[in-house]
Every structure is written in structure tokens, then in C-alpha cells.
Amino acid sequence: MARYTEANCRLCRREGKKLFLKGERCYSEKCALTRRESLPGQHGKGRKKTSEYATQLRAKQTAKRYYGVLESQFAAYFEKAAAKSGITGENLLQILESRLDNVVYRLGFAASRKEARQLVRHGHFSVNGHKANIPSILLRAGDVVAVTEKSRSNDKIKAVVETFASRPTPKWLDLDRANLTGKIVELPKREEIDLDVEEHLIVELYSK
Secondary structure (H helix, E strand, O other): OOOOOOOHHHHHHHHOOOOOOOHHHHHOOOOHHHHOOOOOOOOHHHOOOOOHHHHHHHHHHHHHHHHOOOHHHHHHHHHHHHHOOOOHHHHHHHHHHOEHHHHHHHOOOOOOHHHHHHHHHOOOEEEOOEEEOOOOOEOOOOOEEEEOHHHOOOHHHHHHHHHOOOOOOOOOEEEEOOOOEEEEOOOOOHHHOOOOOOHHHHHHHHOO
16 A cells, blocks of 8 residues: 655645644644744745645645545545535545544544554454444444454553543544544534635646
């Protein structure tokens, strides 16, 4: 499976905003974007002009990097969103939010979406009582995500849950922190997705 293997902090600097790819570090003074605001690369400080296409591309890249999705999968999600009724851009974000790895992150069971993907692949979670190890599974309203019985004593998961206990849980999720379970009450509305993504620019890009 293809995956990004370079420094995650370069992605935040490239987009000029925090993508929260490194968990607790993103909230500290060690955040690379806080220390170096310029774009990565030797010519980073000299890049100023931005075309319409570049603006649309950056919007797509930002969304891809928030969720850790590669190009082919992102394009497939867009086609799925365009085929649904409603606003295509909002449909796209709703699909991305419903991924299992994102739900695990939103529930506070992982410090970042990257860590959530790793934990899911290692079999630490179940969906509706069945073990799930595919991060891209798309969940629906009523689905229940839980830390497996065997993994509840996992030191890494316990540490993350304690560290991010104060992280607010989205309204579209119902978290039972004591039992390490979460239920999808409903799929999120656009106003419930707190990411700096201009989805209309993504739609314009794919519509060309």
C-alpha cells in the first residue's frame, strides 16, 4: 500500500495551517508551524503569487492531508459524493468524517488520525462487535465503535484517552469513555466539522 513517509510537519508548513498530524506535539511550542511559518524548501520564502488553479489544488491537498487519504482514494470519494443528493462538497467531507480511523480519532482513542490508522490496522477496535482492521471502513448512523476487550489494557490507548480526556467530542458521536465505546448518532453536518477546508474549491477543481 502506498503511503506518505516524509516528515509530517512539512505538510503543515506547505499548507500554512495546522493539520494536527502529530498529536500532542501539535498543541505545544514544538509545533514546526509555530517555529517556522515559511513554506518548506529553499525557495519557500519567495513564493507569493497564487493562481486560481493553485488555490483550488491547495484546498484539495489540505483535505487529503487532514484525513491522510491518497489521490486515487480521494478521487473515488469525490465521485461517491457527487452521485449523492445534496451539496457535493459537504457530502465529500461527510464521507471522509465517517471513515473508521477518523471516528477513532474523533472519539479521543488516538492522538492523531495517523495514530488511529495504525491502531485500527493492529486490530485494537471493533465495529458492532466485530473486529475491524481496515481504517477506510465507512461507518453509518447507529454503528458502535469499541476498543476490543484485549486492548483495553493497552498502555498507549490508556495514555491517549487520559491525555485527551478534555478534548470535546463532536455532537454526532456519543462517547462512553468508561467503557471505551462510541456510537455514531448521525453523520455530521457541515457546521459540525471543525476543519479549515474550502470544499467548494475542491468541487470547482474536479469540475474542470
